[in-house]
Amino acid sequence: MIGALMLDIAATTLTQEDIELLQAPQVGGVILFARNIESPRQVRALTDHIRSVRPEILIAVDQEGGRVQRLRQGFTALPAMGRFGELYRSEPERACHLARQCGWLMATEVLAVGIDFSFAPVLDINDISDVIGDRAFADNQEHIIILARQFMQGMQEAGMATTGKHFPGHGSVKADSHIAAAIDSRSYDEIHAKDMQSFIQLQPQLDALMPAHVIYDQVDPHPAGFSKFWIQQILREQMQFDGVLFSDDLSMQAAGVAGGADARIVAALSAGCDMGLVCNDRDAARLALSAIENFALPNQTRLERMRGKIPKLSIGDTLDLGTEWQQCVDTIQAFKNATAN
Template structure:
C-alpha cells in the first residue's frame, strides 16, 4: 500500500482499535510520537515495531527529539543538550564546537534509531535573536553562518546513525515574539531582509543535502498574506524554485493556533498540500485527523510518496550493542560533563 500524506498521533502507550483502523487508512503515511506514548525503551521499541508491521512500505515514525526542552523520551535516553550549547566556546575552539555538534547529532539519532524511530524533526535552523521564546535555546546561534556550520555537523552525525534531517521552521521563526502554538505570529520584514538573514541557514543546508524542511506557521505579509506553510510563494517559488530544494516538506502541526486561519481541519490540510507540503501533521485531535483522512479519500501525489519513502531510517542499530560501544560511552560522558546552560543567554 502506497503511503498517504497524513501523519497522525496516538493517545497512549499502545494502539487502540480506532487508531489501528486509522493507521491502515490509505491516506495515512506516518505517526508522530509524544511523551505520553513512552514508558520505557523496551515499550516504545515494541510499539514502533507494531506500527511498522501494519503496512508495507511501513509507516514513517517520527518524534520531536531535538534535545533540551524538546526531547520526548527521557528515562533510558541520554539527555541531549539544547542546540545553543553547541556554540559554547565556538570563538575559542571552532573545531571542538563542530565536533560536539556532530557527536550530539549522532547520539540523538542513534538512540532513536535503536528503538525504531525513523526521523526526529531536527535540527532547528531558526536564528537565536532572543526575540522568540518558543525558539530560545533551540537555536544554534545568533549568526546565520554559524547556524549553518553547526547544523551541518549535527546533520552529518544524524546521517552516520541512519537518520535524515529536517530543517525547521522555514523561512525562520526567530524574529517573532508570538508562539504559533497559541497565537498568529506576523513578521513584518521585507523579503530581502529575510532572504539575507533567516533563509541563509536553510539555503546552505539545502546545498549540504538537507532531506526535509518544515515551514513555520508565521505570516510574512510583505511576501504573502498566508502563513508560510500555506503559501505557494514560500514553498513553490522560493523553496522549490529559487533554493532548488528537492526534498520532503512536512507541515507543522495543523492543530496549532496559527494554522487555524485556513478554517476547519480538512481545509487546513487541503491548503497545505496545495501550497506544496508533501505530508501534513494532525496532532492531539483524533476527530480532526479522521476528518482529514476522509477529506483526502481521492488524493494522490506519487512524487510526495517517493520523497516520503526516502525518509525511512537506514540500517539497524541494536540498542544493547550501541550502549556497549566505545563511541556511545565516549559521547555520553562528554555530554554529561557539559551541563546545559549556554554561554550566551536566550529566553526559554
C-alpha cells in the same frame, strides 16, 4: 504506499481505533510524544507493532535536545543546541566536534527504538522569538550554518535523514505560533538576508524542510506552510529544493487562519507540502483524513528518503548500544552538565 497525513496516538500501546486509522491509505506517518514513552524497550515494541500493522509507515519524533526531547526515560539527556553556539565563541573546533557527536548520538538512540527520524535540526536564528530561543544554535547565521552542518553530518552518519525547520525562519517573530497568530512584517530582502541563509547554505545536507506557521505579510498573505509563493516559487523553483516538505502541526493556533483541520490540510497539500501533521486531536485527524481521501498520494521517492536505517536488535529498559555509543554518551553528558544553567 505512504500517505499524506501524519497523526499521533494516545498511549504507550496501540488501541483498536489506532490500528484501524493506521490502515487508511492516506495515513503516511506517526509522530510520537512524551506520553507515548515509558522506556526504550516499550518504544521499540510500539514501533514494531506499528510496522506490523502498516509496514511502509514513517515514524517520527521531536528529539531536538534541551527542552524539546520526547524520549527521556532511559535515553541520553541532550543539551540545547544553543549551548554549542555559546561554546563556539571561545572554542570553535570543540563546539563543532561536540555538535557532530550530539547529532550522531541523538540519531543512534532514536533509530535504535525503531523511529525513522527526528524533526531536527532547528535552523532558526535565536532572536526575539518566544518559542525558539536556545533551540537555535546561535544568534547569527554564520555560526548556525557551521554548527548545524556538523550536527546533520552526525545524524546522517548514524543513518537518519535531516529535517530543517522552520522555513524561512521563525526566530525573528516574537509570537509563539503554537498558541497565537504569528506575523512577520519585514520585507523579503530582510528575511532572505537574516533568516534564510541557513536554509539556503545547508540545502545539500537537508532531506526535508518544515515551513513555519508564520505569515510574512509583506511577502504573501498566507502562512509559509500554506503559501504557494514560499513553497512553489521560492523552495521548489528558485532554490530547486527536492526534499520532503512537512507541514508544521496543523493543530497549532497559527494554522487556524485556514479554517478547520480539513481546510488546513487541503491548504498545506495544495500549496505543495508532501505530508501534513495533525497532532493531539483525534477528531481533527479524522476530519483531515476524510478531506484528502481522494487526493493523489504524495511523491513516494521523496518520502522514502526519510526512512531511517533501523537496526535489528533487542532493546532493554535501558539502552546499551556499544562502546562508541557509551563514549559519546559520556562526552555529551559531561558537556551538558558543565554548561547547565
